[in-house]
Amino acid sequence: MQPARTCLAIVLAAGEGTRMKSARPKVLHEVAGRSLLSHVLAAVTTAGADALAVVIGPDRPDVAAEVRKHAPHAAVFIQSERKGTAHAVLAARESLAGKHDDVLVAFADTPLVRPETFADLRKALHGGVGVAALGFEAKDPAGYGRFVTQEGALHAIVEHKDADEATRRITLCNAGLMALNGHKALAILDAIGCANAQNEYYLTDAVAVARAQGLKTVARVAPEAEVQGVNDRVQLAAVEADFQRRKRLEAMLAGATLIAPETVFFSHDTVIGRDVLIEPNVVFGPGVKVADNAVIHAFSHLEGASVGPSASIGPYARLRPGAELAKGARVGNFVEIKAAAIGEGAKVNHLTYIGDAEIGANANIGAGTITCNYDGFVKSKTIIGEGAFVGSNSALVAPVTIGAGAYVGSGSVITRDVKPDALAIARGRQMEREGWASAFRAAAQARKARQ
Numbered sequence: 001m002q003p004a005r006t007c008l009a010i011v012l013a014a015g016e017g018t019r020m021k022s023a024r025p026k027v028l029h030e031v032a033g034r035s036l037l038s039h040v041l042a043a044v045t046t047a048g049a050d051a052l053a054v055v056i057g058p059d060r061p062d063v064a065a066e067v068r069k070h071a072p073h074a075a076v077f078i079q080s081e082r083k084g085t086a087h088a089v090l091a092a093r094e095s096l097a098g099k100h101d102d103v104l105v106a107f108a109d110t111p112l113v114r115p116e117t118f119a120d121l122r123k124a125l126h127g128g129v130g131v132a133a134l135g136f137e138a139k140d141p142a143g144y145g146r147f148v149t150q151e152g153a154l155h156a157i158v159e160h161k162d163a164d165e166a167t168r169r170i171t172l173c174n175a176g177l178m179a180l181n182g183h184k185a186l187a188i189l190d191a192i193g194c195a196n197a198q199n200e201y202y203l204t205d206a207v208a209v210a211r212a213q214g215l216k217t218v219a220r221v222a223p224e225a226e227v228q229g230v231n232d233r234v235q236l237a238a239v240e241a242d243f244q245r246r247k248r249l250e251a252m253l254a255g256a257t258l259i260a261p262e263t264v265f266f267s268h269d270t271v272i273g274r275d276v277l278i279e280p281n282v283v284f285g286p287g288v289k290v291a292d293n294a295v296i297h298a299f300s301h302l303e304g305a306s307v308g309p310s311a312s313i314g315p316y317a318r319l320r321p322g323a324e325l326a327k328g329a330r331v332g333n334f335v336e337i338k339a340a341a342i343g344e345g346a347k348v349n350h351l352t353y354i355g356d357a358e359i360g361a362n363a364n365i366g367a368g369t370i371t372c373n374y375d376g377f378v379k380s381k382t383i384i385g386e387g388a389f390v391g392s393n394s395a396l397v398a399p400v401t402i403g404a405g406a407y408v409g410s411g412s413v414i415t416r417d418v419k420p421d422a423l424a425i426a427r428g429r430q431m432e433r434e435g436w437a438s439a440f441r442a443a444a445q446a447r448k449a450r451q
Helices: 036-046 061-070 085-090 115-123 185-190 203-212 233-253 436-450
Strands: 007-013 049-054 075-078 101-105 130-137 146-150 154-159 172-181 214-220 330-342 348-358 371-372 382-385 395-397 400-402
Touching: 007 036, 007 075, 007 085, 036 049, 036 061, 036 101, 036 115, 049 061, 049 130, 085 203, 101 115, 115 172, 115 214, 130 185, 130 203, 154 203, 154 214, 172 185, 172 203, 185 203, 185 436, 203 214, 395 400
Parallel strands: 007 049, 007 101, 049 075, 130 214, 330 348, 348 371, 348 382, 371 395, 382 400
Antiparallel strands: 101 172, 130 172, 146 154, 146 172
C-alpha cells in the first residue's frame, strides 16, 4: 500500500481589504459566525492538508492570533511588500522547500470553497501534472483572468488587463485557487517574472512556466457561487446569503422541516437532528445542537445551546451559551435561559429568566420568575429539585436550593433554601382598609378645586 501524499496548504491572507471600510482586516470579517480566514483553514485541513502556512500583512497581530486560534500548528509568514500573488506565495518559501507532495494555494477571502473542491485539485496532480488551476464559467467575465485551453489542456491563464479581444471573449475564468506539484513548486514560482501591465508577479503565470519546464497543466471547474470572493460589504452579504442557502438545503435533506427556509439563519457549526421542526424567523448562533423531534418555534434565538429530543423552544425564546435542555423540556415565549440545565420534562413557559441554574425533571417554573444570579461581583447558582413548583413572579436569590417537590408561593422572594416537599412563601402580608380609596379621591379633588 502506497503512503498517503503529503500536502502543504498556503493561505494568502495579507490583503488589507480597504473596500470593506473597516478597522478590521477583511479576512477577520465573519460569515455564519466564523471568520473568512477560519472557513478556509477548515476547508483545506478537511481536504487533507497536513501542513499549513498563512501569509499575512505586516503589523497584523490580530490576523496572526486568528491563525493560532484555529490552526495552532500553522506557520505564519509576513509579506512585507505587495508585489503580486506569486510574490505572496513565495513569502512562505521556508515551507515550500520540497517537503510535500502537493501544494495547495488558497485565498482567505473565498470562504465557500468546499473541501471536496480542494481535494479534487489535489487529485488532478496525479500522473505528472505540475499545476492544476481552478476555474469557473462566469456570467460576466469582465475583470477576471481567462483560461486558455487547447484539446482539454490548460495552456495559460491571461489576466484581463493583458488579454486581447479574442481572449476576453472566453468565459472560463480564473478562480485563483491552484495546486502545484510540491517537488516542482519552488522552481516554478522562482521562474515567474513581472513583465505585465501591473509589473507584478502573477501566480497565474505558473501555468505557462510549468509548461515551459515540460510539465502538464490542467484545469478544474467549480460553480461560480462557490468560488466568489469578498472585497466589500455587498459581497460579504452575498456570500452569507449563499452560505445560508447551502446550510438550509443540507438541513432539509437531512430530515429537518423548515417552514420558511429563507427566514432561518444558521451558524457554520449548527447541528440539526431528524424530524426537527423549525418555524419562521429563527436564528442559530455558534455552538447549537438540536436533537431529533425538537420544535423551535418562531422568532427564537439560540447560541451555545443544546436542545434535547422532543424539546420545545419559543416562540420568542432566547437560549444563551450554556443552556442545556433535556428530553421533552419546554421553554416558552419571552423566556431567557443562560448557563442552565433544564431537566427532562421541565417547563419554563413564559416571561422568565433562568441563569446559572439546575432545574430538575418535571419541575414547573411560573411566569415572571427570575433567578437573581449576580450580585455585581459573583455569579451564584440556583438549584431547583425534581417536581418542584415555583409560583409566578417569584425571585430566587442565589445561591439557593429549592428541594424536590417543594412549592414556592407566587410573588415570593426566596433567599434561603427550601426543603423538599415544603411550602415557602416570602412576601408582605396583605392588608385592607375599607373606604380608603373613596376618601383619598375626595381629598385629592378638594385640593385640586382650591388651586
